[in-house]
Amino acid sequence: MNTWIFAAGVIGLFTSLVHIFAGQVDPVRPFLKSDLPDIPKATLLGCWHMVSAILVIAGTSLAYIGWFNLDSLQNLVVAISISFIIFSLVFITVGWYFFKFQTFIKLPQWILLLPIGVLGLVGAI
Numbered sequence: 001m002n003t004w005i006f007a008a009g010v011i012g013l014f015t016s017l018v019h020i021f022a023g024q025v026d027p028v029r030p031f032l033k034s035d036l037p038d039i040p041k042a043t044l045l046g047c048w049h050m051v052s053a054i055l056v057i058a059g060t061s062l063a064y065i066g067w068f069n070l071d072s073l074q075n076l077v078v079a080i081s082i083s084f085i086i087f088s089l090v091f092i093t094v095g096w097y098f099f100k101f102q103t104f105i106k107l108p109q110w111i112l113l114l115p116i117g118v119l120g121l122v123g124a125i
Contacts, residue, residue, distance in 0.1 A: 005066030005124065008116045012116045016059050028045070059116075061080065065077055078120070081120030084113050088113035094107065
């Protein structure tokens with residue numbers, strides 16, 4: 001077992017659950033009740049669910065690869081890990097644009113995304 005990659009996968013699966021369930025309460029429901037036209041709403045809701053799928057797939061993949069210590073899939077681990085580091089940087093950047101220093105409180109998604117990427121990379125090295 002590669003505990004670093006497995007831990008990244010477990011955090012990834014936890015993050016997917018937070019995204020799917022808690023995300024429905026805070027951003028999704030109010031967004032769907034907004035006056036935004038239906039086409040942007042449908043597009044953004046589709047993107048929301050695509051992110052849900054990616055989180056589940058990545059978390060499951062990392063947990064599986066870590067549990068069985070599949071060295072042959074290290075390139076996949078690196079790719080997923082770099083993606084999650086980039087995802088966290090996107091949230092920090094977007095949050096900084098809107099909230100400056102309050103981004104770390106108002107958009108805390110980076111707190112879950114960054115460890116997935118870092119733990120995955122540590123386990124792959």
